[in-house]
Amino acid sequence: MDGKEKENQSGLCDSSVVQHSGYLRSSPDAYYFYWFFESQTDPSNAPLTIWLNGGPGCSSMVGLWQELGPCKLGPNGEHTINNPYSWNKYSNPAGAGFSFGEDDVNSSRSGAKPAYDFIVNFLKRYPKYAKLPLHFFGESYAGHYIPVYADYILQQNHLVKTGRLDNPIIQLQTIGIGNGWTNSLIxxxxxxxxxxxxxxxxxxxxxxxxxxxxxxxxxxxxxxxxxxxxxxxxxxxxxxxxxxxxxxxxxxxKRSYYDVRTVSSPPPTYRDYLNRNTTKGLIGAVGTYHECSDEVFDRFFLTGDGIRNTDTQVAGLLDNGIKVLIYAGDADYICSWYGNYAWLEELAFNGREDYQSQSMQPWMVDGIEAGQIQSGGNLTFIRVYEAGHEVPYYQPKAAQSMFYDHIH
Structure with missing residues (x-):
């Protein structure tokens, strides 16, 4: 193991489950940080979930601390509190942040190989999870990342199956994208x-x-x-x-791009907590935590990556039997539910007729209408009422229910 590749079991956030955090090398000079929590329910058989936030260039700590992780920071900023709607209630989720080093990734396409290598290295380090079904989730610019990365995973799996690559098969079953940016034109x-x-x-x-x-x-x-x-x-x-x-x-x-009902976005109160030496020592992180990287954003902007569409990869995933969930909080402006619903209506895939023959129906959570849903041909779209860009932040119970239904 490279000396910079560290692994810790901190017990932070959820001391009731096994967790791992540290670094994996994904290229000669790039080290990606991960934080993994076992499922609270039957971890040996619960599926593996990977979560990515967007940007491009933003840390998945956003998802961990504000949305779907097992804990949140308490009001005093000193202690963590339990999140009853954490997604690790039903799955084994891994996230990212505190990564360091140099790479030349400047587009979703060029990011596919290091993302794949990271997953392979994770499964090699923790082989007990290698046979579990994998669900690839994220939000915002993950509408670019996930289709491209998932498509690359299928390509590499084919090479493994035909004996041309000696890696574990990644058991990809589904993807999920929240308020994603996928088809720029529509x-x-x-x-x-x-x-x-x-x-x-x-x-x-x-x-x-x-x-x-x-x-x-x-x-x-x-x-x-x-x-x-x-x-x-x-x-x-x-x-x-x-x-x-x-x-x-x-x-x-003069309103938030991420929640048109307000003037501000969810506050990143956890930044100072993550940058404490005690916290970094527990999780094995080094350096300073930065929410988003301007350098990464600029590299992607210069290639115009966000204007290139990734809906073709979504169609390919569906045609290869991968279930797809697209969901959107209806108070988000930057990646609105109107835009997400519209590009799905135009998506050309083998189950298109089945999907288009359906219509939006009430989406019920515990007997309450929490949004609208349309589903067919392995594709599901959900509009989530009264939710901004980060759906699990605004509607945690509904989001957890949606996640459970999708992975099962």
Whole structure:
């Protein structure tokens, strides 16, 4: 084991289960941090779940501490408190953060191999989990990561099965993406809907709405050019134009891009806690915790990665028997439920007719309508009422129920 590859069992957050945290090398100069918790229920047979946050370049500590991890930081900022709606009640989840080193990842495509290598190295270090079914979950820019990474996993599994690669088979069964960014062309078209005519009312003035609508055709023209040429320059220019002349006109609302009902996003109260030497010592982390990396974001922006679509990979996963869950809090502006529902309606896959023959129905959780659902052909879409960008933060009980139903 490389001297920088450390492994700890801290007991932090959930002392009732086995947990592991530390570093795995994913390239010669890059070390990825992970934090893994065994399931509270039958860990030897419970599935393995990987969670990724978005950005690009943001840590999955966001998901662990604000959304679906086994604990949250208490009001005094000194102690952790139990999260009764943690997803490790039913699965063995792993997350990331505190990673360090150098790599040349500047797009979802170039990130696929190091992501795959990380999972393989994790399963080699902990072979007891290698035979468990795997569920790949994330939110936001994970709408790019997960389809591309999951598609790469299937490609590598094929090489393993045909004897051309000596790695464990990754038992991928499903993916789940919350308020994801997947199809730029279709989702971009829905920004005026969310800003000007959502279920939460008009959020910007009619004049600004008209500007947004007027600028949209030029934005879509640039996106189509990116898709046609696949040149980094064209894709980056489309990204820049659309963000400036369509997406950011929402600034007039003076509301959160991630929850249009408020002016602020969930506070990252756990940052200081993670940067304490005592905390880092327990989990085996080094350096300073940073929520998001501007350097990574800039590298992805320069390639125009966000304008390239990843819905083709989603269709391929469905055609290969992978179940797909797309869910969206309906108070999110930046990756709205309108946009996510719209690109699924256009998705070409083998179960398309089955999915499109259905309609949105009430989604019930414990006898209460928590949203709307449409399902068919191994594809499920859920609109979650009264939830922002981080669905498990706003609706933890409903999110846990959704996760349980999907993995079972």
């Amino acid at each position: 989702q971009m078209e829905q920004y005026p809907t969310m800003a000007c005519n959502s279920s939460y009312g008009a959020l910007i003035s009619e004049g600004t709405c008209n500007r947004m609508r007027a600028n949209l055709p030029r934005c879509l023209e640039r996106i189509r050019r990116c898709h046609s040429t696949d040149l980094d320059r064209d894709c980056s220019l489309a990204d820049s134009y659309c963000n400036k002349h369509v997406v950011s006109l929402f600034d007039q609302a």
